[in-house]
Every structure is written in structure tokens, then in C-alpha cells.
Amino acid sequence: MAHEQLLDDVKKMHNDYLKLSEEQRHFLSTRLKARIKLRFKMDLLKKSNDKKKLEKTIHRNINTTYKVSWSRINSLPYDKEKNAIELYRSWLFNISLDILLLKLINGHKESGMKEFYRIYNLPVKSYIAKNLYGKKGTEYFNIKCHDLLMETFQRFERYIANFSPFKGALFSYLISIADHLIKDQTAESETLVSEFNEHDEEERGRVFWAVSSDPSPDQLQEKSTFERYLLEQIINEGGYPWQVLVVLFIKTTNNRPDITKLEDLTISELYQKMIQEFTNCSFHEEKELAELFKPLETQLNRHLSEIIPTKDHRSRIHLENHLSNRLGELPLKVFFGKDPLKNIRDWNHRIFKRVRKKVLED
């Protein structure tokens, strides 16, 4: 009798839960529509333009979301500081987004895999870096992390059929793959230098996982045009030349602390180094880059007092001992405060904000 009562209670709870979920339909529907229009338009173009088809896709997604969420109800986050319904809606939306991504990836849609990589590459990379055994910060360690990251996504794509949203989130699945790879690495015995075999090296070459296939000539041209536009905007609108220089330099390297090691270089030396690095990774040739960087180069010969406007008291006070110097002669370190990494982060963000404002105005 007690069991029957329990089963009845569960059924009732399930019905009540479905009612509660149904109240979120408008929320989920709006959010999914906006997401499709903004991020997956290329692959779901027909659907996003055809109202009926779009509604049908959304309807199916939401119904699956309800079912999945019920099976994963124990993973619903709880935070007494936050509104329970707010947490619930966000959790539901994340499930619906997983279902949408899964559909796109299973259908081999490029935008799905790209968005999936965009959302999760940094968290997965951090997870690998945190858990992988080895000396952090070395080039070898960074390469290893990058390779494992690529392999994680590669395996994910290969074994996507094994994933069930009813069992967990896409991110958890990615982490479990990364975990396996990390364990494999840890279990592997170290190869001594004397045992090095060129043949082995060839077989165990670095892992590359292309997020997308080779770009078409049109896409390449588009990337090249975008790079030109971005460079022009950053150089002309980005702000102080040393900040622009550092931000451009960090764009050429993933390892941000590198630049702080160059703090004794003068701005002119750093400029030359940046040009050199940039030539290797840019879509433009040296000649074209030289032309684009001309305004920045011109600034190197100007005195700091001419570059910093009188209304910027904070910068003038910070650099008051160097105002009569030419920018190119000054070492990078004079522009850093107590925390150079924070300075670089701030400069990057500031330039991003300024340029984006310009993009919106255009």
C-alpha cells in the first residue's frame, strides 16, 4: 500500500513538474529563437526564415528539454542566495542549448561544432592544465595541454553517438573525455632520450583537430578583410600606442606572461618584435603590414607629453618622469603598474570596448 502511494505521489509530482516547466515555455522559446538567429543562422537559415518550421524545431526542443530535465532533476543547482526560479530557468535553458548543439553536431553542421568549441574550449583547457601532471608554464606543458584539448574535442566528435542528454550535460561528457586522456598521459612511462626513435615520433605526432574544414577562397578573403579592418580600427581608435602595441603583441601569442618578460625592451624594440611576430601569423604580407602600422610607427618618435592629453591626469601623473622622453626610447616597464598582467588585461579590454563602440556606430 505504501509503495502504491509512493508511485501515485511520484506521478503527481511529475505532472506538477511538467506544469511548472510549461510556465517556462515562452522564456525558453524566446531564448532559443534568439540564439538560433544569432549563432546558427547559416545552418538553420531556412528554418529561421520560415516561422512555422522554426516554431516546430523550438517546440520539439522544449519538449525534449522537459523530459531531460526531469531525468536530471538531481543536478538542479541550489543556492540559497539566489532566486530558485531564476536558477531553474537558467538550468533549463542550458539543457535546451545542449539539445540544440547536439542536434547540430549530429547533423554535421559547422556552426554547431564551432559554437560548441567557442563555449567550452577555455574551461576544458583550464581543466586540463589544472589536472595534468608536469611543470606548468613550460612550452612543453603548454603544447601538451593544447594537444590534449584538441584530442578531447576530436574524441568528442568521434563518440558523440554515445552521448545521451538524459545522463548529463555536454560539458560533463567533454570533461570525462579529458579526464581519460589526462589519466592516459599520467600512466605513460617517460621515454628516455636514449630510447628516442624517429619512427615513434612520426607516429605520435602532434594532434591537430580542425574546428572547421579548410576555408574557401571567399572565406579566406573575408578573414583577410576583417583583419585589415580590425587592424585599422585598433591602430586608429584603440588608444595609447604602447597599449595598442602590447595588445597586438598578445594577439600573436597565447602565453600572456611572455610579454612581461620583455619589459626591459624599449617600445621601439618591442615594435620591431611585434612586426616580426605578426608577419608570421597575419593574413597580410610584410609590405601591407608596414603600411597599416605606419601610424603606430610615427608615434614612436613623439614625446610622451605630446601623446598623453592634458586632461588625462592619471596617466600624466603615473608617467610624469618620462613626459619629455620620446615614446620609442622608453622601456615597456615604465607603463606597467604593480600588476603588469592586470594592466595588459585592462588594455585589451579597453581597446576591445573602444573598437566595438566604433563598429556599432559604423
Add this chain to the structure above:
Amino acid sequence: MVRKKLRGVNMNKHLTGEEIEQYIDSEYLQVPTEIELSEDDENLHLSALKTEEILKIEEHLVKCDTCLEKVTKALDFSISFYQWLEESPSAEQKMLLRILKASQTEESDVKKRILNWMKDWQAFVDNTVDVFLDTTYQGLSNITKLITKDTKTKETKWTFKYPIESFAMRGNPNLNFEKTVENKLYGQIGGKDILEIKAQSKDKKITINCKKIDNTGSSPIFLLLPLNWGDPIIKLSRQIKNEDDYEISIEGLHPGHYILAIEPDHNQ
């Protein structure tokens, strides 16, 4: 530091620049919370949006194409800014860009054919010949030579045969070393001679004679890509003598390594 708060989103009005920025930062980017900006830039600070505010913006976005377009543009820019240079172009992609750039000054038909030709990079590479003009190759100095790629990996109808591999001067040590090499290469399709390529060190010139293939299409385009420096040279072959023959000549070339690409017949 004062951070700007978003005004209540009015569904009937278009989104402001600030609303768009706040929406993107809250929903798509992990914007650091403690950013130190100069006094001049403090207006760049925007607070994160609450779920309800995001929902209001999205309710507007699904109905308003103008705002959707604006947000798409700003969002694409924002994501690209952070991902920019993560995917550096390969040497081949850079070469492709050089070709596309050089094609901009050509007639629209040639431009279109080149763009179409470049769509299959492997096929493009398969139809190329290495040209060494008065330069060093595998330790040999001052040679002018035409070399085809490894035929095993080729996916092309072209085959090439060499008339003379090399001219070696041996014998009397008192004679001045005089090298008059006129390297020729014959290109065939199905055993039929179609091409004759000559690289002449003396005149710093490459001459190509070509027969029309299967009476289809127009004359092929030839691309000469300098690997060391300079812009790619695009040549549409000119008809000579009779209807079946074309000839092109590229003069005044600098010493160096070039790649000569021949437009496949199905592209014409």
C-alpha cells in the same frame, strides 16, 4: 567607479548601442569585472544584465530585424576579437590570398575563373610545375630547371616528360665553363603533347606554347608565383598561328624559385 545601469528595455524602441554591448557581454563574453580604465574611458563600463533584462532584449530581437542585424554584427566582431589570430593562415593560404589579390586587377571573367580554380587547392597544386630560374637547387648553383611534382600523389590528367635532364660540362679543364641550358618541359594529356614550357636563363624568360584541349573552353590561364618575393603574375594565353595554338611569354624575371600553375581544362 560608477558602472552604468541599463534603462528598462522598451520593447517598442530599437536597442541602443549600450544595450547591445551589455547584452553581448552578459550573454556571450566572460567580461572581467574589475577593469581599470583611464578617466576618459570610464563611460565604457557597463553592468551585467539580469535574466529578465536579457529576455526582454531577446523578445525584441526575434521581432526586429534591424536590431538583430546590429547585434549580429557587434557579436561577430566581439567573438572574432578574442579569437583573432588563433587560426593563423598556412603558407598555402597566404599564397592563395596573394593570387586572389593579384587577380583583382584582371578582367571579371579571369577573376571569376581564378576564384573558381582556387576552390580546390589540391587540384591547383597538382597542376603546378616548379621553376628554378638562375638559382640554387639542392646544392647546385646557378641552375635553370623545370621540375614536376611527384606523380604518385597527383590527381591530374597532366603528365610531363623531360627532353634533357641536365647539361654536364666535362673534359678539357682549360675551357671556360659555359652553360647554355634551355630547359624545356613537355606537358601531355593522354599521350598527346599539349604544352611546351621553356625557361630561359639568358633572357630571364618563360615561354609557354599550348594547344587547345579537346576543342573545349577558351585558352588557359597561367599563374607564375614567385616564392621569394614579388607579386604573382597572371597570364591569359594568346592565340597564335591557328585556332589550336596559344603562346604566352613572361620576361624580365628575377632569379628565384617560382611555381607555374596551369588552369585545368574543366575550369575554363
